[in-house]
Amino acid sequence: MGMTVGIVGLGTMGAGIAQVCLEAGHAVVGVDGSAEARARGLETVARGLDRRVDKGRLEADARDAALARLTAAEAVAGLAECDLVVEAIAELPEAKHALFAELATVTRPDAILATNTSAISVTGIAEASGRPGRVVGLHFFNPAPVMPLVEVVRTALVEDEAYAAALAFAEGLGKEAVPCPDTPGFIVNRILVPMLNDAVRALAETGADPADVDRAMKAGAGWPMGPLALIDLIGVDVQVHASEAIAAGLGDAAYAPHPLLLEMLAEGRLGRKTGHGFHDYARP
Ligand SMILES: NC(=O)c1ccc[n+]([C@@H]2O[C@H](COP(=O)([O-])OP(=O)(O)OC[C@H]3O[C@@H](n4cnc5c(N)ncnc54)[C@H](O)[C@@H]3O)[C@@H](O)[C@H]2O)c1
Structure with missing residues (x-):
């Protein structure tokens, strides 16, 4: 009914x-x-x-x-x-x-x-x-x-x-x-948000090409979309906010957003919605 x-x-x-x-x-x-x-x-x-x-x-x-x-x-x-x-x-x-x-x-x-x-x-x-x-x-x-x-x-x-x-x-x-x-990030974001931060950390620390990071995770870990492309899709601002919320909720700075994300946020490089993120997009 x-x-x-x-x-x-x-x-x-x-x-x-x-x-x-x-x-x-x-x-x-x-x-x-x-x-x-x-x-x-x-x-x-x-x-x-x-x-x-x-x-x-x-x-x-x-x-x-x-x-x-x-x-x-x-x-x-x-x-x-x-x-x-x-x-x-x-x-x-x-x-x-x-x-x-x-x-x-x-x-x-x-x-x-x-x-x-x-x-x-x-x-x-x-x-x-x-x-x-x-x-x-x-x-x-x-x-x-x-x-x-x-x-x-x-x-x-x-x-x-x-x-x-x-x-x-x-x-x-x-x-x-x-x-x-009822815990911060529930299940998916508690796992996914730090994984995406780790992808940014890997990018920043290895100097790998962003397209290669994404290709590697698609082909090697079975991700349907690379992690950096996924951040571009959901928005750098949303990823930063989610990371901060989980870090604050758990009282654990390990969940804080990677500094590269904060730089991108300050520059307005938010991903697809601004045309630029880890990758470039045609303006929406
Ligand atoms: N966008 C996402 O990917 C996503 C995914 C899961 C959960 N959420 C959550 O869903 C909620 C909504 O997100 P969204 O992306 O749809 O936001 P949105 O900004 O697209 O829509 C919010 C709507 O609520 C209206 N609104 C705001 N305050 C109101 C009030 N006091 N009374 C009545 N209407 C009011 C606004 O006019 C707007 O139309 C948030 O709590 C967000 O965290 C968002």
Whole structure:
């Protein structure tokens, strides 16, 4: 049976998560702080569903039915009927804490409140909500309609039933739902972020050519994309932020971003989005 899912923040992640929920048969109510972002988000969802039809992965009728289940609300008050809400707003602890406190007052007491945060403590968000037994992390990967993984983050405060329901929800989306304790970086970023820093360290210390570092890891370690190309794709700024968040969360400077990344950040060499990173790209 389809649920009613609220999505708060219809940016890159929120729009993708909305699309995934619609394709799984749920009704979606989208909320964004800005009317312009809300309109853009709804357009992105529609375009995403169109692409699925173009690729032959979704029937045109199913696309139309999915779009008919998508509505927008101006404020979180419009989420009163939701079974589950996924928050995908900016990565700012105070903003998320304030939003969850508000969500707890407007949603049903049995609703599940999920955050898509990459690096903020889910436990802290749960405490700020005043309804910690109903709060989980649902960490989707970008692009959400394509990447199979959802880390289902469990705090010590969540009710067993709410956590089990969140896990079942992620599985019902057709995702690889992986249970994951609430620790900095969860599972993937705890492993991947330092590995990418190590690739930068190897580059800086060996003087190897960046293209050769990437070719070597593809051909020798089976990586689908070289580590430096991957940093260019996710953004040097994002890699720096993720490294700093994990280092701070664990109190371990070994996770800090490599100095070469900080230089690139200062120079605005952020990767694909600026046209230059470890490699050069045509301007986006
Ligand atoms: N982009 C990624 O690769 C990625 C991957 C996994 C998780 N995340 C996490 O997902 C979250 C969203 O990231 P994103 O890249 O989609 O950001 P984004 O900037 O693309 O989108 C954020 C959206 O939230 C809206 N917003 C901001 N504050 C709001 C508020 N208080 N109430 C309602 N709407 C608000 C903005 O208008 C914007 O449309 C972050 O917590 C991020 O860490 C991002």
